Amino acid sequence: MLSILIPTYNTDITDLVQSICEQARRAKITFEVIFCEDASYLYIEKNVQLLGNTNVKRLINATNLGRTATRTNLAHNATYSWLLFLDADVALPSISFIENYVSHLNSSHDIIHGGISYAIDNNDDFTLRSTYGTQRETQLAKKRCKTPYFVISQNILVKKEAFLKLNIIASNRYGLDNIFSYQILKQGYGVQHIDNPVIHHGLEKNxxxxxxxxxxxxxxxxxxxxxxxxxxxxxxxxxxxxxxxxxxxxxxxxxxxxxxxxxxxxxxxxxxxxxxxxxxxxxxxxxxxxxx
Structure with missing residues (x-):
């Protein structure tokens, strides 16, 4: 049983959610997808169409709370004990993405980190973000295990109880993954790194x-x-x-x-x-x- 949670702000998530649902059904698991519109004003009507799927639910923040507080809101509304957090601007590169995570639902670890990858982008306006992503963030599990507590929260499977203890910051700030990662170390939670990346598409200009x-x-x-x-x-x-x-x-x-x-x-x-x-x-x- 799995709750798949997506904070979103002005992003069309229809393709992502449809891919998730198709893969979850193939994996033959009980699941739900909950997305939270963080005071979005774009793509609202398009994303609403997803609610025709009985596995999909929607939350709405009246004001923009930021990704961290929105994740806490999603976690509190999740039905199941395992949470899969995905950012709205990612794509699933593998048809077995969900199955790969399902195979770890009996893990003794509290957090499973799948990693991140980037599509090649030759646009000069995005070279800094693209270079940083491909050279620093795109890492195989074997390398990530050398610094196990560092996670990129765009793609993590985590036990609900652990997440609510780790995600202690509610402010809308950039760079909170470092704080989340430090809390993993400080509170003594175990992290398992696997090769199950998403593709990050939402690059910022230089x-x-x-x-x-x-x-x-x-x-x-x-x-x-x-x-x-x-x-x-x-x-x-x-x-x-x-x-x-x-x-x-x-x-x-x-x-x-x-x-x-x-x-x-x-x-x-x-x-x-x-x-x-x-x-x-x-x-x-x-x-x-x-x-x-």
């Missing part, structure tokens, strides 16, 4: 992704200050602590400050460097921590 990356750093520092996030959990934090240990934080900041325009030009270009992207984010992390 400038939007860069802005959101800075917002994610603000989120990280905010929850550090709140005591809900360790200061040495992410790669970014560890890089800062290395600079601090070697007493070169100021030197690093001065050097990168002089190169910011060049770095931003590269990140907006056809071949963005993730090395420069890391330096750019580290510079902002240092600056924001100084002002925290």
């Amino acid at each position: 400038d939007v992704f860069l802005k959101k990356s800075i917002q994610a750093i603000e989120t990280l520092i905010y929850y550090e200050e709140k005591g809900l996030m360790a200061q040495d959990f992410t790669r970014l934090q560890k890089s800062y602590l290395t600079l601090k240990k070697n007493k070169v934080v100021l030197i690093f900041k001065v050097i990168i400050s002089k190169s910011l325009k060049y770095i931003e030009k590269n990140l907006m270009g056809k071949k963005p460097s993730l090395f420069l992207f890391d330096l750019y984010r580290l510079h902002h992390y240092i600056t924001l921590k100084e002002n925290a």
Whole structure:
């Protein structure tokens, strides 16, 4: 028995939900699909057509709560003890996607992470997000197991009881996967990584992704200050602590400050460097921590 939950905002999810239902029926399981319109104003009428399927239910947020709070709302309304969270802007690359998860419903682990993949996109407006996704987020389970607590929540199977304890943040912020991942470690839940990815289609333009990356750093520092996030959990934090240990934080900041325009030009270009992207984010992390 499985509850498949989709937070959505201004997204046509008809193809995704139809694929899910077809696969779930083939898997011969008891299931429900619940989607929550997070104060959407586009594609409402199209998505409503899905309610002709008795397995599909809809929730509506009167105001935009964001993905994290919407997931909590979905979880509370779910019937079954296993929850499969999928983002609205993904597609299922495999006809056995649901069956692959069903085979893990008797797992001793509390969380099953299937991973994520990206379709090739040669549009110059999306090169930064596409490069980051394909080089950093697209990883086989074997590699993800080396840092098991890091999950991308676009595609996770999780026990309802565990999720409600882990998803403790209700604010509408970007970058909350780091907080969720840290809570997995802190609360001692087990994660099993498998190769069962979705395809992420909803890419942000270069400038939007860069802005959101800075917002994610603000989120990280905010929850550090709140005591809900360790200061040495992410790669970014560890890089800062290395600079601090070697007493070169100021030197690093001065050097990168002089190169910011060049770095931003590269990140907006056809071949963005993730090395420069890391330096750019580290510079902002240092600056924001100084002002925290």
